[in-house]
Amino acid sequence: MPVLVMKFGGTSVATLDRIRRAAKRVGLEVAKGYDVIVIVSAMSGKTNELVGWVNETSPLFDAREYDAVVSSGENVTAGLMALTLQEMDVPARSWQGWQVPLKTTSAHSSARIEDIPTDNINRKFGEGMQVAVVAGFQGISPEGRITTLGRGGSDTTAVAFAAAFGAERCDIYTDVDGVYTTDPRVCDRARKMDRIAFEEMLELASLGAKVLQTRSVELAMRYKVKLRVLSSFEEPSDTAGTLVCDEEDIMESNVVAGVAHSRDEAKMTLVSVADRPGIAAAIFTPLSEAGVNVDMIVQNISEEGRTDMTFSCPTDQVKRAQKALDDAKAKGDINFMDLVADTGVAKVSVVGIGMRSHTGVAAKMFKVLSSEGINIKVITTSEIKISVLIDRKYMELAVQSLHDAFELEKST
Template sequence: MPVLVMKFGGTSVATLDRIRRAAKRVGVEVAKGNDVIVIVSAMSGKTNELVGWVNETSPMFDAREYDAVVSSGENVTAGLMALTLQEMDIPARSWQGWQVPVKTTSAHSSARIEEIPSDNIMRKFGEGMQVAVVAGFQGISPEGRITTLGRGGSDTTAVAFAAAFDAIRCDIYTDVDGVYTTDPRVCDKARKLDRIAFEEMLELASLGAKVLQTRSVELAMRYKVKLRVLSSFEEQSDDAGTLVCDEEDIMESNVVAGVAFSREEAKMTLVSVADRPGIAAAIFVPLSEAGVNVDMIVQNIAEEGRTDMTFSCPVEQVKRAEKALNDAQTKGSINFHELVADTAVAKISVVGIGMRSHTGVAAKMFQVLSSEGINIKVIATSEIKISVLIDRKYMELAVQALHDAFELEKTG
């Protein structure tokens, strides 16, 4: 039998009624002749509750016990889903990560999947089981301890299973009905995309789009797993949702696929740094060691042996960055006159594989922002992306103006 992977997020399994609704969708796929691997998240809000209990019990917790507690939410959902399917006369059983086994690294709370042997589940399929309900977000370390995969881990679990079992597709059920050209809550002209290339989805996910977790898209791109994003709450057709696939599987597309934004950004500038070999390493190594996620970097032209260095990072990491750089200043590894933090900026990005073969996208973007009176603070580009930092108060205006300018409401 062909294998299909179906993943249900927390909102899709938030109540017993929603679990029953999800189970009916699984039943439809079983009736089509598929063996189905269902990956489930914890019921909505449960993981946060469990994390809260751990922090209240032991603020300096043992990470191994943290994983043991926090992974339990998915176990509950998996058991309830299997019971629901059995009530529908569908042969199903639940699987915890260690039973598959999902073999991971030993990095508790942020483990990475290393291998998923298919033998155990395939043997059960051969014995008549039609649905394997697997607890997402978890695995087992070489030491035999439960591990968790970090934020968005169930998406990553689903794609990894699709790769390991050579699945025909991996369907990600969530509370939205697909991938949009931008957030519909910001721009009412946002359009649902029928298809989007892996590279575009990866950029959009890393730039602020919350539909899919970045690691899951990276994994899907590496193993050529076709992903479909669709809603748990709407009636489905065969072409529902958005298919994330190879660029070659898309006949024609707009030059720009979407506009992404990240609201909580900060711009930090080291004023008057010595312009010498090794200065960039002296600045960014301490930031890396402090866990600061640096994104855009700009160095000004040097004057009289001094230069300014500007970078962006998430706004919640500003204090960490300030401490790391001030400590480096104290140690004498860098010498700057002033550290200026602007915590009221947003990052706006246009993304599209069509940029590889079309010129003028950057010029058009800058012209549009200029016509709206929006000043650009920092610019960064890649082969299929242009990102800018602007004042946060202009974020929604910029998204709407760019969406209109690139006519993203129209199909390619």
């Protein structure tokens, strides 16, 4: 039997009624002749509650016990979904990560998947089980302990299962009906795309789009897993949602596919750093060791052997970055005059595979922002992306203006 993977996020299984609605969708796919692997998240809000309990109990918690607690939310959903399907006379069984077993590294709370043996689930399919309901977000370490994959890890679980089982497709059910050209809450002219290339989706996900977890898109691109993002609250349809697929599967696309934004960014500048070989490594190694997620990096022209180094990071990591750099300065690893943090910026990006073969995108983007009186603080580019840091108060205006300028409300 062909295999289909269906993943339901927290809002899609938030109540028993919503679990029943999701189960009916699963039943429709079983009726089409699929063996179905359902990946479920915890019920909406449950993971936050569990994390809160851990922090309240033990602020300096043991990461192994943290994983034992927070993984329980998915276990509950998996059991309830299996029971609901059984009530519909659909042969279903719940599976926790260790039962599959989904093998991961030992990095608790941020483990990475190493292997998903298919023997156990395939044997049950052969014995008449039609639906395997798997608790997402969790696995088992080489030491035999429960691990979790980090927030949003159920998306990664779903894509990994689709790759391991050679699934025909992986459907990700959320509270939105697909991938949009930009956030519809920011721009009311945003358009739902029928298809988007893996590379474009990966850039949009990493730049602030919340539809899919970045790691899940990386996996899908590596293993050529067709992803479909669709809403669990709309009527089922074979053409619903947005298909994330190979560039070759898209006949024609806009030069720019979408505009992404990230509101909670900070710009940090090391003023007057010694310009010498190895200085970049001396700055960014302690930041990496402190877990600071550095994004945009700009080094100014050197004057008299000194230079300025600017980088961006999430606003909630500013204090961590400051401590790491101050500690490095105290050790004598780096020497700088001042560390200036600007926490009032936002990142706005345009993304599109068409930028590889079309010129003028950067010029058009900068002209649009200039005409709106928006000053650019930092610029970075890649083959299919241009990102800028601007004052946060202009973020929505920038997104709307760029969306209009590139006519993203129009399909090709």
